[in-house]
Amino acid sequence: MTRVLLVDDEPDFTMLLSRQLARVTGFEVLTADSLQAARELSAAERFDVLVTDLNLADGDGLEVKRVTAIPCCLALTGSSTGSDLLRLKQAGFAEVLVKPVTAGCLAAAITTALQR
Amino acid sequence: MTPRFLSSLAHDLRSPLNVVSSALTELAREPNALPADERALLYTLSQRAIARLVGLTQRLSLAAKLQTNDLDFHPTAVDLGALTREAVANFSATELRKRVEATALIPPEPVMVNADANLIRAVLRELLANANQHARRKLVVEVGAGTVFVDDDGDGVPEAERALLFEPFCERRNRTGLGFGLWLAKSLAEKHQGTLIVERLPNGARQALALPLLK
Numbered sequence: 001m002t003r004v005l006l007v008d009d010e011p012d013f014t015m016l017l018s019r020q021l022a023r024v025t026g027f028e029v030l031t032a033d034s035l036q037a038a039r040e041l042s043a044a045e046r047f048d049v050l051v052t053d054l055n056l057a058d059g060d061g062l063e064v065k066r067v068t069a070i071p072c073c074l075a076l077t078g079s080s081t082g083s084d085l086l087r088l089k090q091a092g093f094a095e096v097l098v099k100p101v102t103a104g105c106l107a108a109a110i111t112t113a114l115q116r
Numbered sequence: 117m118t119p120r121f122l123s124s125l126a127h128d129l130r131s132p133l134n135v136v137s138s139a140l141t142e143l144a145r146e147p148n149a150l151p152a153d154e155r156a157l158l159y160t161l162s163q164r165a166i167a168r169l170v171g172l173t174q175r176l177s178l179a180a181k182l183q184t185n186d187l188d189f190h191p192t193a194v195d196l197g198a199l200t201r202e203a204v205a206n207f208s209a210t211e212l213r214k215r216v217e218a219t220a221l222i223p224p225e226p227v228m229v230n231a232d233a234n235l236i237r238a239v240l241r242e243l244l245a246n247a248n249q250h251a252r253r254k255l256v257v258e259v260g261a262g263t264v265f266v267d268d269d270g271d272g273v274p275e276a277e278r279a280l281l282f283e284p285f286c287e288r289r290n291r292t293g294l295g296f297g298l299w300l301a302k303s304l305a306e307k308h309q310g311t312l313i314v315e316r317l318p319n320g321a322r323q324a325l326a327l328p329l330l331k
Contacts (some may be wrong), residue, residue: 010131011214011307012161016138019154033213036252052279055127057249100137 002027003045004110007038008053008076013099017101020103025110035059035067042068049110051076054088062091072113076101124294128172132165139165157251171241178238179284179296182303188305193330194233195226197259204257207248216251218244221258228330229262235304236327239312240264240330242301243323250321262310262329269320275306281314301325 008014018029032038050070054061073095094113139158181187204220243266250270258265284299305312310327
């Protein structure tokens with residue numbers, strides 16, 4: 001089963017999106033609300049996909065990508081300019097999604113990213 | 117207003133709006149397919165998000181009134197212990213991060229101070245939010261004789277940033293939020309002839325609020 005780590009500092013949004021994503025896809029979705037929590041969770045568990053917010057209290061999405069070392073990474077952002085998108089793609093994010101994002105849209109992006 | 121403040125304000129508005137937007141999208145798409153408990157959860161999360169937006173507008177209004185010296189201030193005899201108990205319970209139910217545990221050490225007997233209850237609620241909310249942001253696992257709130265200590269087990273405040281802690285809208289590393297919470301809390305404490313300081317602990321930080329006891 002595909003295992004997803006969803007990292008965002010808004011716990012209600014994370015809860016909502018993780019439940020919807022699990023229901024739509026059948027993926028197992030675990031959540032973390034900080035860089036530190038993501039680091040600890042990824043050290044203890046195996047994940048196939050990282051979906052991370054870019055703006056966390058103790059770090060940013062690029063640091064989450066680096067410390068978790070999960071092979072397939074997608075970024076969530078509140079607002080994004082063209083240069084941000086380019087920077088994130090160059091940093092290795094397969095996809096950058098602008099919030100609010102629906103579970104269906106996220107599921108499609110994950111599926112596409114896993115097929116690359 | 118700094119770009120950082122505007123960006124943080126946009127973030128703090130957008131986060132609860134994302135929750136409401138996602139919840140309403142889900143409710144509109146599958147009104148009959150969702151089980152009752154799932155629908156109830158979506159309504160609860162939406163209500164909580166809207167409450168946070170209302171809270172944000174109240175904080176902004178308070179900050180504006182403080183800056184223009186136009187604050188409503190109506191002190192009465194209030195129990196600091198009861199206010200703190202209520203604040204910790206409300207915060208734990210709505211904003212506490214899921215890996216953080218909050219403990220309240222509050223004496224059973226009243227701790228009476230002469231204070232504006234609404235303003236002290238605002239102070240306590242800021243202290244809890246600040247500790248919640250920095251805590252790794254633990255947040256401990258302890259009420260004494262006219263004092264409230266709010267301790268977290270985070271990294272503490274770097275020496276270089278201590279002088280800026282109570283400056284509104286200043287830039288600090290790894291800071292999220294609007295950047296005026298501690299300034300707001302300290303200003304409101306001083307309005308009550310009280311004090312607010314932040315101390316380094318061996319494993320974290322302490323925010324110490326002190327208010328004059330009722331004579």
